[in-house]
Amino acid sequence: xxxxxxxxxxxxxxxxxxxxxxxxxxxxxxxxxxxxxxxxxxxxxxxxxxxxxxxxxxxxxxxxxxxxxxxxxxxxxxxxxxxxxxxxxxxxxxxxxxxxxxxxxxxxxxxxxxxxxxxxxxxxxxxxxxxxxxxxxxxxxxxxxxxxxxxxxxxxxxxxxxxxxxxxxxxxxxxxxxxxxxxxxxxxxxxxxxxxxxxxxxxxxxxxxxxxxxxxxxxxxxxxxxxxxxxxxxxxxxxxxxxxxxxxxxxxxxxxxxxxxxxxxxxxxxxxxxxxxxxxxxxxxxxxxxxxxxxxxxxxxxxxxxxxxxxxxxxxxxxxxxxxxxxx
Ligand code: ATP
Numbered sequence: 001x002x003x004x005x006x007x008x009x010x011x012x013x014x015x016x017x018x019x020x021x022x023x024x025x026x027x028x029x030x031x032x033x034x035x036x037x038x039x040x041x042x043x044x045x046x047x048x049x050x051x052x053x054x055x056x057x058x059x060x061x062x063x064x065x066x067x068x069x070x071x072x073x074x075x076x077x078x079x080x081x082x083x084x085x086x087x088x089x090x091x092x093x094x095x096x097x098x099x100x101x102x103x104x105x106x107x108x109x110x111x112x113x114x115x116x117x118x119x120x121x122x123x124x125x126x127x128x129x130x131x132x133x134x135x136x137x138x139x140x141x142x143x144x145x146x147x148x149x150x151x152x153x154x155x156x157x158x159x160x161x162x163x164x165x166x167x168x169x170x171x172x173x174x175x176x177x178x179x180x181x182x183x184x185x186x187x188x189x190x191x192x193x194x195x196x197x198x199x200x201x202x203x204x205x206x207x208x209x210x211x212x213x214x215x216x217x218x219x220x221x222x223x224x225x226x227x228x229x230x231x232x233x234x235x236x237x238x239x240x241x242x243x244x245x246x247x248x249x250x251x252x253x254x255x256x257x258x259x260x261x262x263x264x265x266x267x268x269x270x271x272x273x274x275x276x277x278x279x280x281x282x283x284x285x286x287x288x289x290x291x292x293x294x295x296x297x298x299x300x301x302x303x304x305x306x307x308x309x310x311x312x313x314x315x316x317x318x319x320x321x322x323x324x325x326x327x328x
Contacts, residue, residue, distance in 0.1 A: 001024040001025065001060075002025060002026060002027040002062055002153070003023075003024065003025040003059075003060070003061055003153060003185070003187070004023075004024045004061075005021050005023045005044075005058075005059050006022055006057050006058050006059075007020045007021070007022055007056060007057040008020070008022070008047060008054045008057035009054060009055050009057055010043055010047055010052055010053075010054055011055050016209050017040045017209055018040045018043050018044050018047060019040070019209035020056075020057065021040075021044060021206075021209070021210070021211055022057075023204060023211060025185060025187065026185075028180075028183055028184075028185055029186075029201045029202065030176060030186045030188070030200050030201045030202075031186070031187050031188070031200060031201065031202050031204060031214075032187075032188045032189070032195075032204070033045070033187065033190075033204050034191065034193060034196045034203050034204065034205050034206070034232070035191065035205055035212075035232070036191055037191060039206045039208060039209065040206055040208070040210075041157075041189040041190075041206055044189075044206070045187065045189050047059065048153075048155060048187065049071050049076055049155050050066070050070055050071035050072075050074045050076075051071055053067065053068060054067055061074065062152075075152065076153040077146035077147065077149060077151030077155065078154075078156075079142050079143055079146045079154070079156045079157070079159040080157050080158075081157055081159060081161050082162075084142070085130045085138055085141060085145075086130070087131060089130070090126070090127055090128060090130065091122070091125050091126050091128045091133070092126040094130060095116055095141065095144045095145045096109050096113050096148070098146075098148060098149040099112055099113070099149060113126065113144075114126075116144040116145075116148040117141075117144050119144065119178060120140035120144045120147075120174070121140065122141065122144065125137070136163050136164075139162065139163060139171065143159070147178070152184075152185070153185050153186075154184050154185070155187050156175075156188045157189045158190055159175075160172055160175075161190075168195070169198070172195060172198050173198070176198070176199050188200070193232060193234060196217070197217045200216075201216065202214055203215065203216075205220065205228075205229050205232060205233075207228055212225060212226060212228060212229050213225040213229050220233045221256075222319070224254070226323070227252075227323050227326070230321070234256065235257050235296050235298075236256065237255045237293075237296055238252040238253070238254060238255075239252060239253050239295070240252055240253075240293075241253055250324075250325055251322050251324045251325050252322070252325070253320040253321070253322050254320060254321045254322070254323065255295075255314050255318065255320055256298075257285065257295075257297050257298035258283075258298040259315050259318040260295065260297045260298075260312050260315070261297075261313060261314075261315050262303055262304065262312060263312065263313050264311060267311070267313060268311030269313040270290050270311070270312040271309065271310070271311050271312070272289045272293075272309070273289050273307065274286055274287075274288055274304050274305060274306050274310050275288065275289045275294070277303075277305070277306055280298075282300065283298045283299065283300055284298075284299050284300075284303060285297070285298055285299075286298075286304075286310070288310045288312065290312070295312070297312065
C-alpha cells in the first residue's frame, strides 16, 4: 500500500464529516471516492493533502506517518473543481509555479513546462493569459501544473465538473491514460457514477462520512454490499422475493434493467403494463408497472408499446443479489 488511512475521523462541530475511514491504495492505482453531496469526499481528500488534520486516526504514505505534515512537505499534486489558476500569471508561469517554489533550475523548469503542456494537448499555449482560455483549456492547465512536479500522488476533486458533457468524457479518458502512462497513483473525487466507472481501477463508495464498500466497478455493480451502494451504482430494480418462484426467503432481489427480459405470457414471472419507453441508441429503456412496482427494463430491438401488456422474467443466467427487508 502506498497510501493508508486508518480509522480517520474529522468533525466540524456537530457534523462528523469523515467517520473512521479506513482505506488503502496501491501504487499505480486509480481510485475514486464516490458518494452523494455532503458525504465527506472533499474532506477526505483535504485530510490526505494536508489541508485538514484528523481528530482521530492516522494517514501513512509509503509507510511514513504524514498526518501532521504540511501540504508542502507531503508534496502531492492537487487539482480542484475551480482550477485555482493564478489569473495574473500566464500559462507558462502557472505551470512553472510548483517547480519554481521547489527551486528547480531554469532550463529544467522550461523543459518540464513544455512537456507537461504537450501531455495535455496545449503545446504552444505558454504565453497565453489564463483568462484568454476556455474552461476546458484552463482545466488542462491546472492538470499540467499538477503533473509538472511529477507528484507521487495526484489528488483530484471533481476537476471535470465545470466542463460540458462531451469535453468531460474526452478529458477523463485522457486523464486516465496520462495517469497510467506516467505510472502515477491517483485519488479522484466525484458524485458521478459514470465518471467513476470510466476512470477507476477501484471505487470507494461513501455515505455520511463512512466507507460503504470499496471494489472494482464490476464488484460494486454486481455484488453491492447494501441497498445504498446498489442504488448508487446505476439503475436498480428491487423486487420482493415473494414475487419470484424458487426463492421464498423474505426480502428484495436486485434486478438490473438489462437482466429483465420480455417473454411470452406462459413463461412470465412478472406481468404488467408498459408505462413509458425511451430510446437510448443501442437500447430502449422501458418503465413497466407491475402491481405497486415500477420496473425499468433495458431492451434491444422491437418490443411492446406504451399501454400494452408486458410479460417479464429475469434472464436465466442472471445472478441476483438479495437484500433483507428494510427495517421500518
Ligand atoms: P460535495 O460533493 O457537495 O462537495 P462532499 O462529499 O465533498 O460534498 P464534504 O465537503 O467533505 O462533502 O463535507 C462533508 C460534511 O462536512 C458536510 O456536512 C459539510 O457541510 C461539512 N463540512 C465540510 N467542511 C466543513 C467546514 N470547514 N466547517 C463546517 N462543516 C464542514
